[in-house]
Amino acid sequence: MNTQPPMVEVKNLWVRYGKYEAVKGISFSIPKGEVFGFIGPNGAGKSSTIKVLATLQRDFECDSVKINGISVNKAPHLIREMIGYMPDFFGVYEDLTAREYLHFFAAAYRINKSRRKVIVDDVLQLTDLTEKIDAPVDSLSRGMKQRLALARVLLHDPDLLLLDEPASGLDPRARIEVRELLVALKEMGKTIIISSHILHELSQLCTSIGIIEAGQFVTQGSLDHIYKRLELSRIIHVQIVGELNGVCQKIESMNGVKSVNVQADRLAIQLLEDQLAVEDLHTQIAATGAKIRMFQAEAMDMETVFMKLTEGKTA
Template sequence: MSLLQVKGLRRDFGSLRAVDDVSFTLEAGSILGFIGPNGAGKSTTLRILATLDVPTTGEVLLDGHSLVDAPDKARPLIGYMPDRYGTYDDVTVFEFLDFFARAYGLKGTQRRERVESVMEFTGLTPLAQKLTTALSKGMRQRVALGRTLLHDPRLLLLDEPADGLDPRARIELRELLRALADQGKAVIISSHILTELAEICDTCAIIEQGRLLATGKVEDILQQGGGSAVAPELTVRLAAGAEGDAVWARAERLLLEQPRVVHVAREGEALRVRLELEPGTGPAQVDAAAAVLLTALVSAGLPVCSFSARERNLEDAFMTVTKGRVA
């Protein structure tokens, strides 16, 4: 049985339906990217999963416990990190985490060992005696994540955890989350920044205007939307000695003469080539079309030094699934 089961979740605020018939499951050890624009219903869904709000209709089961009928049994299994998380003035990192460890009912040696373990895992040990108000945004996010981990929850709900972080802090956060999943925890990350989820999520769920449009691996979602795992777009680079405009113009003209090529444009030191293929075309068909183009270029004596197809990503999946649906 899946660790988390969400069935027909709906949340109305008067005449506004913020969440509309959302259903999905999540296994232990998996990371789910909850994707959608601002106002799509992500935070409302996470608040319901955190037992901070009650759905109008629907059911949520966490390890067999109903979040609606028995929230007290489910809460010890949940770690929730909201999108905005404040700290207290004149409190050190250790004091902050120790306070919440006490709130979670941890006592004595067990509490101290748990706080120290969480600080070590999140890289906060050197900052134990530093005031939380003096920390950078990235370190404050680590403190917030540490607080979320103190009671060793099985499900982590993270709302925009990388918002405002610099590139290094984002990479370090991804590494922490991957380590948590490897420990067997289920993780849901809500975000509207698709690139930050691409390298960490096992699966994704795309929500728009309160409705869940697709769930699954990126490749599966692309197939659901009538797309393919590889975009019909190629990048062609010529050797450095072929910088004359005449050579580039000849390559561009030759490509435009080939079947299935609908657009060629020079961008810096590369040619971007867009193909027109049948809906649902898979990687094998894209490779075959690309091979024809490469053969034509080489046969014409053009000095091709690089030739590649662009893989589709979360951004493509989102645009494919929401096409024609976004207001």
């Protein structure tokens, strides 16, 4: 029998600001090594919940909130050694270089002076920032700053990463870089909680997700489960060079393709992602011999999810 406690266990958590109820009795459990996507629109209660886990939100009520079996209330100092918390803002670090920034936090984490250089070099390498070690933090691009913020929370090698909107405000390329870094951390066995208001952003990364709205879970479980429950499909826009003869029928007959619409200069393919992944659709189209000029998946945002929910399909 597995007697290991889950990495995160939250039972009946309430967060109030004065009379306002930001989090209304949510419960969830995350086993070790999972990547849990916390999805919801602005103001849904994601940051408040993450702050409770990060021991930064002291005013809350619950039946229990535990990390690795240890109560957040009773032993916040032990919790802080186990977690790496990345808030949804970076802060201002005028004049500090990346090296000084990381050494400052390594000292704050009470990492022995003799080990700091090796550890700082390691986290810079992992986040692909070695070349920026002497660059002023304020001169870094937003994507680099996010990677530096991730490097910072990795300094003390925590088991649990709490990442509040790590990809917000990034351009598509920087988003991909952050995602690749998170995949590497997942492979290293870290347990990760990551919040976002874009469902698709988390779909290739998360093992399970919880969708929160107005302080309560709308649904939670594996992504497959949620796609099925919401009957979610996504539109993929594809341009093919030359004649479309026969290509449309071939795509239409693929498992997971719900429909194919021929538009002015492109095909709009409705895809059931729980049956066929976006990247596999690309591979299968290429395998028909068609030359793909453009292949673009529409982002799955909260709006789409809530539209689906209000259509009553999940009732």
